[in-house]
Amino acid sequence: MAYELRQYECVVYAFTNTTLYLETEMITREQLQGQWNQVKGQIREKWGQFSDDDLQRFQGNGEQLVGMIQEKTGATRQEIERFLDSTMQAGSSYISAAAERTAQYTDQARKQVQQGYDQARQQVAQGYDQAQQTVRARPMESLTAAFGAGIVAGVLVGLLLTPRR
Numbered sequence: 001m002a003y004e005l006r007q008y009e010c011v012v013y014a015f016t017n018t019t020l021y022l023e024t025e026m027i028t029r030e031q032l033q034g035q036w037n038q039v040k041g042q043i044r045e046k047w048g049q050f051s052d053d054d055l056q057r058f059q060g061n062g063e064q065l066v067g068m069i070q071e072k073t074g075a076t077r078q079e080i081e082r083f084l085d086s087t088m089q090a091g092s093s094y095i096s097a098a099a100e101r102t103a104q105y106t107d108q109a110r111k112q113v114q115q116g117y118d119q120a121r122q123q124v125a126q127g128y129d130q131a132q133q134t135v136r137a138r139p140m141e142s143l144t145a146a147f148g149a150g151i152v153a154g155v156l157v158g159l160l161l162t163p164r165r
Helices: 029-046 052-054 062-075 076-136 141-163
Strands: 008-016 020-027
Touching: 029 052, 029 076, 052 062, 062 076, 076 141
Parallel strands: none
Antiparallel strands: 008 020
16 A cells, blocks of 8 residues: 655635635645654654654655564554554545535635626626617717717727828
């Protein structure tokens, strides 16, 4: 059985009204290092004859760690593996809780994005309907406004494209 520490990253999205905030909830190398420190502490507590240097050499390599503990203590491989399993399970429960929180935040984010999209779509549709009503109610004024806007845009483009002396 190999006991490896891996880095997990959970991106958590949280929304407040229409503003999107991105929080990164990460099980960082430092947190995994903290878990490793906890494992080392529990190994030293159970089998007191290990120095930091002894344990540091095997960080991340469970097979070598089990072999060294077996060699120095005479404990059986099964006993050591059971001990390491129970120690590492405490850390995996933290990872499971983080994954569950991530799923909840992701679902909440999805709902908020959908709600914002629906609101924006509704506002655009209302603006389009209002513009249509205005054009139908006042076609000459609308045509004059469009013509005037075209003249102004043409003059501005012409000024921008004319070389300066």
